[in-house]
Amino acid sequence: MAKGFYISKNLRLVGLLIGAAALVTIIALSVAYNREKTKNMQCPVDGVVMTTTDVSSIPTPSTPKHPWDHYRLPDSLSPISYNITLWPRLQVNQDGLYVFTGESAVVFECRRPTDLIIIHCNKLNLTLVNGHHARLTCLDGAVPPTIKNSWLQVETEYLVIQLNGQLSAGKIYVLFTDFKGELADDLEGFYRSEYTEDGVKKVVATSHMQATYARKAFPCFDEPAMKAVFHILLIHDRGTVALSNGLDVATINTTLNGTEVTMTRFEPTKRMSTYLLAFVVSDFDHVTGSTESNVLVRIWARRKAVAEGQGAYALNVTGPILRFYERYYNVSYPLSKSDQIALPDFGAGAMENWGLITYRETALLFDSEISSMGNKERVTSVVAHELAHMWFGNLVTLRWWNDLWLNEGFASYVEYLGADYAEPTWNIKEQIILYDVHKVFAVDALASSHPLSQKEEEINRPAEISEMFNTISYSKGAAVLRMLSEFLSEPVFVRGLSSYLKEFAFNNTVYTDLWDHLQKAVASTPDISLPDTVHNIMNRWVLQMGFPVVTIDTTTGQITQKHFLLDPDSVVDRPSPYNYTWFVPVIWMKGGVTQQPHWLLRTTERQNIMRTSGTEWLLANLKMSGYYRVNYNLENWEHLINQLNTDHLVIPVINRAQILDDTFNLARAKILTTTLALRTTRYLSQERDYIPWESAIRNLNYFILMFDRGPGYGVLQAYLKKQITPLFEHFRTITANWTQVPVAHNDKYNQVNAIAFACRMGLEDCRLLTRSWFRDWMRNPHSNPIHPNLKSIVYCNAIATGGVEEWDFAWIMLRNATVASEAAKLRWALTCTKVPWLLNRYLEYCLDPAQIRKQDATSTISNIASNAVGMPLAWDFIRARWSYIYAEYGEGSFSFSNLISAVTRRFSTEFELKQLKQFKEDYAQVGFGSGTQALAQAIERTNSNMKWVAENQQNIINWLTSESR
Incomplete structure (x- = not known):
């Protein structure tokens, strides 16, 4: 058994001096608090021991024989509080490793008699005490059962402790562990981030616990429903600052084992889940502000970034966004402070740790001289998203990861509201159509999609949990909740939401609890009329995958709905409890006049009011408030196209984008002809608004992906050049x-x-x-003449049409960049080169953290694959190195899904399909982690692409040829 680490007596004495002496009082208060908060819980996690079930994306092992073989914790124990001490070492030890040491005392209640303690523990070296991995005491002074045996169960990531007797129901126990772990650079748990400032290498100890990484920092009951109060003590180098979820309440300089250190103790947290914990030790600086309700707000970052004012914008928007959410939720911000910190290495975009939100630098820092408007908007949106979680997700937490969609979908929806409040001139709420609704349509139209909510027993392993962090959870969740808010009305929606948050504060729920509170809000609103209960309406959107296409025949008034599939020949083998029918809220206009809303409740019905005459047109799903596509009879499509060509401004801007997106996707599904979809692009030479153009470009990009390696690309390029030239000239004019x-x-x-x-x-x-x-920039590297808004496209196009000289210059500029957003632009632009050996060299850089940070590796490979020249190179690279990539980044990496989707999105030949299937077979034993479902979708998408090219290529070429003359 490996040698452990034992906290010295000196360390224990100092720890006692600054807080541990109050352990009994803290525990007693925690017990009382826990019982008060949990006595009225409607949906406790207790009572179920999850068993392994058949999951399509992961091979199913034999039925577990022992409790420790299950991936879900037993219901017998419930944590109340933790006392945690952590000491990260920011210098390498004699073995060349960065490590951290620590001790933990977890106070828990026995809910059901048991002779077994099972607690999560992963990649920690535990100190043996009397031959065992832990020490157990009883809070009331009684003698607890002695430990019979203990071991680490690696597969299920547990510390298992067998006792010689049983724990008694209702009694409170304390489990003590001492441990040592590696402060690795794997972006998980308690990990290490490195950067260089003024030629000096600096190390940050930081954390990322979501979803199953808290167990890598200390032994814990690492499930979201296992909430507890956390008492944190961090030991750190002199001259560094320690941060955690709570405000620091005591700081002492002392000497431990001959090392001068600082010890920082933090106020106890609120009752919270392990995945929301955060610890950071760094020499960062900060800027400070406060809200109207006297909440301390601090933005932390590298000292140079703070000195250059890069944290000022995030500080300025945080106060207004918090103020908006306090009013929106009608619940005060629950904590005493809001720290937000920009990290040089961070795997996700940001993480909503309660009171200490962690970000990638590009998501929090903004330099007004160097960063673009897009960078500024990203900061606003991400800050709004994370702050939304402080209530929805943190104060009230979903019981298990199968309902992640409600947590992330809600934040993805209301981030637009919070950002709009902070920057009202941007009209940012409209962009949800592009960045969420249209985005998720592409995934949810596949037969391999999945419902928003799945059964708890389907989501057990860490890799299965990671798969839930996908476009369906975030973007479909946002789209469906936006639709719900629209048909209830925002006042009713927020009234139910506020009631939900107040009842379940500091506890856990399932998604139907929200439906209960929304239904109560509906019942107290006399002027609102729904065709059924909120439960019955919304469960059709939550418990079955996909969405409908609503078809309106304006000659007969017939209106129908059908499950929309991008490939109509695909087989849907996932059963639906509602036979793939929905309650559809239809908001519509006729002849430019908005009509009364209509609920489509059946597969087919007839509404005479939806008949038109003459050249009158009908347009449904106004402002795309509903999560569905719309089709019409051919005559109505002709009227809409004619309206676009004669006076497109009569049609609302969002619906112009909708017409483009619907027609192109209906054509791919063989519901409309591809030439009809292409005809909707004729008017683009007159269009000047961003949202329709962005929708058009995204849809035309599919044609480009299918054509840019074949003989039809020239004629496609000629037509699109003709359509874009007026817009190019328009901006040349208005920008002088x-x-x-x-x-x-x-x-x-x-x-x-x-x-x-x-x-x-x-x-x-x-x-x-x-x-x-x-x-001009190359001639004078110290004076960049390119406007920040245009840097990305200028860099990319110059490198694409240039050679080695341009690439090497951009690489040097990337290595010298001190602003994260500038580095991100250059890193992406380098993927634009058409020189194969440069792309191959860049691919090799991606697996060398000294060249490309780990957080950026998979996205850089994905961007190389977006390049027609780079796609086969990236595909070969991934296939040759998959075992290494998977081992290095871990099965929990959220980025594998995006990586597989990006590399395979051009696939449209039988040969590529065979390669894809072979790849799946070759690495079945290695696994694909969060990319498992993406791989199934890639196979389905490739089949669909093959058929689309075979059926449409020649007709498209003929149409484009005639239009380009």
Whole structure:
């Protein structure tokens, strides 16, 4: 058995001096608090021991024989509080490793007599005490059962302790452990982040616990329903600062084992889940502010970043966003402070740790001189998303990961509301259509999609939990909740939401608890009329995958619904409790006049009011408030296309984007012809708004992906160049020949679209423009003439049309970049080169953390695969190194799904399909982690692409040829 680490007597005495002496009082208060908070819980996790069930994406082992073979904790024990001491070492030890040491005392109640203690513990080296991994006491002074045996169960990530007698129901016990772990650079649990500042290498000890990584930091009951109060003590190098969820309440300088250290104790946390814990030790600096309700707000980052003012914008928007949410939820912010910290290495975009939110630098820092408007909007949106979780997710937490969609979908929806409050001139709420609704349509239209909520027993292993962090949970969740808010009305929605938060504060729920409170809000609102209960309406959207296409025949008034599948020949083998029918709220207009809403409750019905005459047109799903696509009879489509060509402004801007997105996807599903979809793009030469253009480009990008390696690409490029040129000239004019910045927020984005798409389609004026700007920069590297909003596209196009000189210059600029957003732009632009050996070299860099940070490796490979030249190189690279990539990044990595989707999205041949299936077979034993479902979707998508190309390629070429003359 490996040698453990035992906390010295000196350390124990100092710890006692600054808080541990109050252990008995703390435990007693925690017990009382725990019982008070849990006595009225409607949905306790206790009472169920989960067994392994058949899960399609993961091979099913034989039925577990012992409690420790299950991936869910037994119901016999319930944590009350933890006392945790952690000491991260920011210098390597004699073995060349960075480590941390610690001790934990977890106070728990025995709910059911048992002779077994099972607690999560992963990759920790536990100190043996009298031959065992832990020490057990009884709170009331009684003698607890002695430990018979203890061991680490690696597969299920447990510390298992067998006792010589039984724990008694209702009694309170304390389990003590001492441990040592590696402060690795794996972005999980308690880990290490490194950076260089002023030529000096610096190390940060930081954490990321979601979803199953708290067990890598200390032994714990690592399930979201196992809430407890945490008392944290951090020991750290002199001159560094320690942060955790609570405010620091005592700091003492002392000497331990001959090392001068600082000990920081934090106020006890609220009752919370383990995945929301956070610890950071660094020499970072911060900027400080406060809210109207006197909540301390601090933005932490590298000292140079703070000195350059990069934290100022996040500080400025945090107060207004917190104020908005306090009013929106009608619940005060639950904590005394809100720390937000930008980390050089962070695997996710951000993490909503309660009171100490962690971010990638690009998601929190903004430099007004260097960063773009897009960077600024990202900071606002991500801050709004994470702060939304402080109530929804943290104060009230879903019982298990199968309902992750409600947590993340809700934050993904209300982030638009919070950001809109902070920046009201941006009209950011409209962008949910592009960034969530249209995005998730593409995934949820596959036969391999899945419902928002799945059964608890289907989600057990860490890899299965990681799979839930996907587009369905985030974006479909946002779209469905937005639809719910729309048909209930926002006042009713927020009234039910507030009631839900107040009843379940500091506890756990299942998603139907929210339906209960929304139903009560409906019942108290006389003027609202629903066709059924909130439960019955919403469960159809939550418990079955996919969404409907609503077809309206304006000649007969017939309206129908059908499960929309991108590939109509695909087989849906997932049963539906509702036979794939939905209660559909239809908001519509006729002849430009908005009509009364209509609920489509059946598969088919007839509504005479939906009949039109003459050239009158009908348009359904106004502002895309509903989560469904819309089809019409051919005559109505002709009227809509004619309206676009004659006066497109009569149709609301969101619905212009909807028409483009619906027609292209209905054509892919063989419901409409591809040429009808292409005809909706004729009007684009007149379109100047960002949202329709962005929708068009995304849909046309599918044509580009299917054509850019084949003979039809030239004629496609010629047509699209003709359509984009007027937009390019429009922005040349309003910017006084590119010397000014557009005024409107969305115009700034559409200027980027105009230049990016014009260059991509080969408009020579565009290519000359971007090359000249980049050349000017190369001649004077210390003075970049390119406006921040345009940097990404200028860098990319100059590198794409250049060679080694341009690539090497950009690489040097990347290595020297001190602003994270600038580094991100350069890192992406380097993937644009058409030189194969440069792309191969860049791929090799991705697996060398000294060249490309681990947090950026998979996204960089994905971006290389987006390049037509880079796609086969990236695919070969991944297949050759999958075992290493999987082992290095772990089965819990959220990024594998995006990686597999990105590399395979061009696949459209029989040969590529065979390669994909072979890849799945070759690495079945290794596994695919969070990419398991993405791999199944890639196979389905490739089949669909093959059929689409075979059936449509020649007709498209013929149409494009006629249009380009």
